[in-house]
Amino acid sequence: MTDAIESAKKAAAIQAVKEHFDPTATHVGIGSGTTIVYVVEAIKDASTNPQIRFVPTGYQSRQVIVQAGLTPIAFDSLPPDVMLDVAFDGADEVDEELNCIKGGGACLFQEKLVAERAKKFVCVADYRKNQSRLLTFWPTIPIEVAPISVPNVLTSLRTIGSTKPELRTTLLMKSGPLKTDQDFFIVDAPFPPLLTTADVAAGKGKGDGSDGTWEVNKLSRAIKELTGVLEVGIFSGLNGNEAEALRVKESSVRTVTGGQKPVAVYFGMQDGSVQVRKAKDL
Ligand SMILES: O=C(CO)[C@H](O)[C@H](O)COP(=O)(O)O
Numbered sequence: 001m002t003d004a005i006e007s008a009k010k011a012a013a014i015q016a017v018k019e020h021f022d023p024t025a026t027h028v029g030i031g032s033g034t035t036i037v038y039v040v041e042a043i044k045d046a047s048t049n050p051q052i053r054f055v056p057t058g059y060q061s062r063q064v065i066v067q068a069g070l071t072p073i074a075f076d077s078l079p080p081d082v083m084l085d086v087a088f089d090g091a092d093e094v095d096e097e098l099n100c101i102k103g104g105g106a107c108l109f110q111e112k113l114v115a116e117r118a119k120k121f122v123c124v125a126d127y128r129k130n131q132s133r134l135l136t137f138w139p140t141i142p143i144e145v146a147p148i149s150v151p152n153v154l155t156s157l158r159t160i161g162s163t164k165p166e167l168r169t170t171l172l173m174k175s176g177p178l179k180t181d182q183d184f185f186i187v188d189a190p191f192p193p194l195l196t197t198a199d200v201a202a203g204k205g206k207g208d209g210s211d212g213t214w215e216v217n218k219l220s221r222a223i224k225e226l227t228g229v230l231e232v233g234i235f236s237g238l239n240g241n242e243a244e245a246l247r248v249k250e251s252s253v254r255t256v257t258g259g260q261k262p263v264a265v266y267f268g269m270q271d272g273s274v275q276v277r278k279a280k281d282l
Pocket residue numbers: 031032033034035036089090091092101102103104105106107108111
């Protein structure tokens with residue numbers, strides 16, 4: 001990585017933590033990847049609560065927490081009524097409606113669990129991830145799949161318009177598929193750049209695959225429906241604030257699940273500045 005990219009990640013992390021981390025927070029979600037390391041450093045400097053606990057999104061994330069001298073707590077040992085005060089994570093690509101592609105590091109399943117458990121989910125990234133449409137620069141949707149179902153899922157993905165979906169393989173030391181923290185496989189599926197909801201409303205395509213175009217939410221649902229798919233690396237739909245508003249409006253019993261879309265994304269730019277993309281209600 002160049003110094004410019006690393007500096008961009010760090011600047012974005014510092015600003016995101018300054019604006020979204022309450023020093024008295026008790027439970028914080030920590031995502032995966034290289035950018036999150038800068039987030040953890042900034043949180044360590046800012047936290048005043050010795051009882052704070054950090055929920056990792058997988059093995060690598062847990063290592064980052066432990067190496068920083070902080071205390072991890074497993075996702076499934078969280079008391080049922082506890083929401084995370086905030087969850088921070090990286091992203092592979094973000095569009096102008098704050099939909100994200102995640103899973104470049106193969107951690108998308110636990111990343112989605114943690115994002116949905118947070119009152120607010122905040123993404124931190126460098127300028128390469130800042131695009132107006134998903135699948136502009138980042139080439140594929142990562143999908144976590146049960147090993148036995150891989151041939152079926154690949155066939156179905158081709159049927160719904162993915163040109164060349166592929167099983168992700170390990171790059172080093174040994175050949176064969178990469179295994180996730182769940183012992184599942186990752187399939188990377190390319191599609192044409194995805195439409196936003198605004199694009200569909202403006203008549204730029206049906207977005208349901210029938211005319212070769214896919215809208216972000218519709219593609220996410222279509223992939224998730226395939227038998228054998230554990231999770232899709234598209235984070236879309238509601239953000240934490242919108243999910244909370246819906247719960248209150250509907251007196252919903254869906255009390256554990258927040259939104260999977262970030263309320264804000266911090267992009268470190270090439271010139272050292274930080275560009276922030278926020279949800280309308282923030
Ligand atoms: O989704 C992820 C892992 O599954 C990561 O958050 C994403 O790949 C970003 O990583 P980095 O900060 O190294 O660019």
